Amino acid sequence: MKGMSRIGRKLIAVPDGVEVKISDDLVEVTGPLGRLTQKIYPKIKVTKRNGQVFVERLSDNKYYRSLHGLTRSLINNLIIGITKGFRKELIITGMGYRAQLEGRVLNLQLGYSHPVKFPLPEGIEVKVEKQTQIAVSGIDKQLVGEVAAKIRRFRPPEPYKGKGIRYIDEQIKRKVGKAAAVSGEAPK
Numbered sequence: 001m002k003g004m005s006r007i008g009r010k011l012i013a014v015p016d017g018v019e020v021k022i023s024d025d026l027v028e029v030t031g032p033l034g035r036l037t038q039k040i041y042p043k044i045k046v047t048k049r050n051g052q053v054f055v056e057r058l059s060d061n062k063y064y065r066s067l068h069g070l071t072r073s074l075i076n077n078l079i080i081g082i083t084k085g086f087r088k089e090l091i092i093t094g095m096g097y098r099a100q101l102e103g104r105v106l107n108l109q110l111g112y113s114h115p116v117k118f119p120l121p122e123g124i125e126v127k128v129e130k131q132t133q134i135a136v137s138g139i140d141k142q143l144v145g146e147v148a149a150k151i152r153r154f155r156p157p158e159p160y161k162g163k164g165i166r167y168i169d170e171q172i173k174r175k176v177g178k179a180a181a182v183s184g185e186a187p188k
Helices: 062-083 141-153 178-183
Strands: 019-022 026-031 034-039 044-049 052-057 086-093 098-102 105-109 116-119 124-129 133-138 164-167
Touching: 019 044, 026 062, 034 062, 044 062, 052 062, 062 141, 086 141, 098 124, 124 141, 133 141, 141 164
Parallel strands: none
Antiparallel strands: 019 026, 026 034, 044 052, 086 133, 086 164, 098 105, 105 116, 124 133
């Protein structure tokens, strides 16, 4: 096969304590933190040899070439998820903005006339540190990212004062306000 996928070619090491079951169209990974499954696309072959998982494609069609690396990444994320888990951290910035955990409901005060109540989906853990820091964690990478994005969407960061919910490693491009732009002053 010409032009193999660089990511798809990489072997996936299976750590101790992790069990990988491969059927015709499903990969099931069981480990210390739980159990996850991933559907396998047709014409993508997944095999396990010597404690490693191999992903191969049976067709050189452009569509299947694109799925080769994707399938390998998804299976690798299953293994990382059930051994280490995934975590996203958010910071709340703004006067009076804060978060509180009430059982399985995240209660957010974000400057609206009412608190925003967000029920947590199954398989997601949330820790509220210092009322302005939220840590979303779980074993499913996609679900952790999705929940973090939903929480951020309640009040995305705005560019003038920087108020809102942002990821801990996210940089907000600040803009000069109307008054400062007219007088030519630099922002404080």
